[in-house]
Amino acid sequence: MHLNAHLAALGAALLLPAASAQTYGGGGSKGPGPDKDGLYWIKSEGLQAAFITYGASLTHLLLNDQYGIPRDVVAGFDNATYYELDKQHNHFGGVPGRYANRIKNSTFELDGQSYHISPNENPTADAPLGADTLHGGKDGWDWRNFTVVAHTDDSITFTIVDPDGKEGFPGEVVSYITYTVTDLTWDFKMVALATTKKTPIMLSSHVYWNLDGFANNETSTVLNHTFHLPYSGQRVGVDNILIPTGDILANKEGSVNDFWSAPKQIGASFDDPELKGNCGFNCTGYDNCWLVNRAQNGPYDWRSDGYVARLHSAWSGIQLDVYSDQEAFQLYSCNGQNGSVTLKTTQGLHDNADFPRTIPQYGCVVMEVEDWIDAINQPAWGRQDKQIFTPGGDPYVLQASYRFSINGTSSK
Ligand SMILES: *[C@@H]1O[C@H](CO)[C@@H](O)[C@H](O)[C@H]1NC(C)=O
Ligand SMILES: *[C@@H]1O[C@H](CO)[C@@H](O)[C@H](O)[C@H]1NC(C)=O
Ligand SMILES: *[C@@H]1O[C@H](CO)[C@@H](O)[C@H](O)[C@H]1NC(C)=O
Ligand SMILES: *[C@@H]1O[C@H](CO)[C@@H](O)[C@H](O)[C@H]1NC(C)=O
Numbered sequence: 001m002h003l004n005a006h007l008a009a010l011g012a013a014l015l016l017p018a019a020s021a022q023t024y025g026g027g028g029s030k031g032p033g034p035d036k037d038g039l040y041w042i043k044s045e046g047l048q049a050a051f052i053t054y055g056a057s058l059t060h061l062l063l064n065d066q067y068g069i070p071r072d073v074v075a076g077f078d079n080a081t082y083y084e085l086d087k088q089h090n091h092f093g094g095v096p097g098r099y100a101n102r103i104k105n106s107t108f109e110l111d112g113q114s115y116h117i118s119p120n121e122n123p124t125a126d127a128p129l130g131a132d133t134l135h136g137g138k139d140g141w142d143w144r145n146f147t148v149v150a151h152t153d154d155s156i157t158f159t160i161v162d163p164d165g166k167e168g169f170p171g172e173v174v175s176y177i178t179y180t181v182t183d184l185t186w187d188f189k190m191v192a193l194a195t196t197k198k199t200p201i202m203l204s205s206h207v208y209w210n211l212d213g214f215a216n217n218e219t220s221t222v223l224n225h226t227f228h229l230p231y232s233g234q235r236v237g238v239d240n241i242l243i244p245t246g247d248i249l250a251n252k253e254g255s256v257n258d259f260w261s262a263p264k265q266i267g268a269s270f271d272d273p274e275l276k277g278n279c280g281f282n283c284t285g286y287d288n289c290w291l292v293n294r295a296q297n298g299p300y301d302w303r304s305d306g307y308v309a310r311l312h313s314a315w316s317g318i319q320l321d322v323y324s325d326q327e328a329f330q331l332y333s334c335n336g337q338n339g340s341v342t343l344k345t346t347q348g349l350h351d352n353a354d355f356p357r358t359i360p361q362y363g364c365v366v367m368e369v370e371d372w373i374d375a376i377n378q379p380a381w382g383r384q385d386k387q388i389f390t391p392g393g394d395p396y397v398l399q400a401s402y403r404f405s406i407n408g409t410s411s412k
């Protein structure tokens, strides 16, 4: 039909061979370089991905759905320039750092010394700049330009040097982020080193997913995507601005946060009153950190011993299995989207009045592989070795493998 033909043509244009000047601009010894939109493309047999220096962000990820139609399954903008112009600062596809998620009262202690980080969320009369810090402060890593140090046809590596004292954090941190595509798999590895002082480090990847490429002609949300967290019988308890209280809670079987006992659609519990307030004050949906409990079953190989999360859309048939070495997993169901962000030209329906070319509330999910959030303020959890880094000590390392497949089966 007309729509599909249009998308297929668009996809074909984007799925050009590596040598094509239309897809890859630049050239030279460091690899193909950015195209005219500032996008650095990498590709494999089944995937075509683009990145920008801003936040080392993933801007585009295209693969064929069950009908062979290319779908761009991540939210973002058409070009690198727009990421800095966007007033909403959505953290689309970037690397939050040096400390992802929230820091209680923008404060933590290390060796008896108290550190105050730039606040940037939940302003109050007492704290006009914010009652907490989200994603490393008002100038966190995902709002800064990284430097490209290597770029080949299927891989790209970014680096950032985060100076001593930036946003209030102690010591310099140097980090490398490498993204690689192979067949239908997107892999990434994040390494960070404390070079001058002891400091907290926790990174993540902050991609907004819609496995229908925002082109589903039956619903504009992801509430019909099926989600599974097989190792996540527990979650981090939070207050009404999503700051951990220190309590670890059980996700009782059948409760709104139970995605472990069986796969369940994201929207399956939306009629349950228990879901109201689940993502903060007066918020219905998800913005929660589940624990990934694997070690109790003995040693495991994160690359092969089962996914920590699976997201699947029966409409496109696209299924995404997330493998990771991290011991927590955040899901955010785009509760804060409200139709004010325009889709990329690679996405959405181009001639359907029922579905405007914008991202609605619940139009996407962010899936963040990470460590236990705000553990720097919860010494009782015993996560110091995973979150506090010292010059000359072990590096911070995060590894993940996002594996796509086509699964035409539906489930409620
Ligand atoms: C850059 O992207 C933005 C948002 O996707 C779009 O509005 C704008 O027209 C684009 N600019 C150019 C020069 O393509
Ligand atoms: C970041 O890089 C973009 C190009 O992708 C450039 O337009 C912008 O000026 C840079 N910003 C800073 C703060 O260097
Ligand atoms: C929050 O941090 C401020 C300093 O930024 C401090 O004065 C205050 O006591 C802290 N509040 C709590 C509840 O820890
Ligand atoms: C809806 O999308 C599906 C899958 O691409 C397609 O088969 C179907 O024809 C579309 N329906 C309409 C009414 O456009």
Ligand SMILES: *[C@@H]1O[C@H](CO)[C@@H](O)[C@H](O)[C@H]1NC(C)=O
Binding pocket: 223, 224, 265, 267, 268, 270, 411, 412
């Ligand atoms: C989509 O989700 C809604 C709300 O959860 C549910 O009522 C409906 O049955 C789902 N549709 C499909 C096709 O799974």
Ligand SMILES: *[C@@H]1O[C@H](CO)[C@@H](O)[C@H](O)[C@H]1NC(C)=O
Binding pocket: 282
């Ligand atoms: C709660 O949310 C609803 C729906 O978004 C809104 O209409 C209402 O004003 C909110 N209530 C409060 C107390 O903020």
Ligand SMILES: *[C@@H]1O[C@H](CO)[C@@H](O)[C@H](O)[C@H]1NC(C)=O
Binding pocket: 088, 336, 337, 338, 340
């Ligand atoms: C939508 O959300 C954005 C970002 O939070 C906000 O600036 C804007 O005012 C909201 N628009 C509406 C219509 O609520």
Ligand SMILES: *[C@@H]1O[C@H](CO)[C@@H](O)[C@H](O)[C@H]1NC(C)=O
Binding pocket: 226, 263, 312, 319, 407, 408, 409, 410, 411
């Ligand atoms: C396909 O998806 C369904 C529903 O999400 C799930 O139950 C089933 O295990 C999946 N099949 C494969 C082969 O992954």
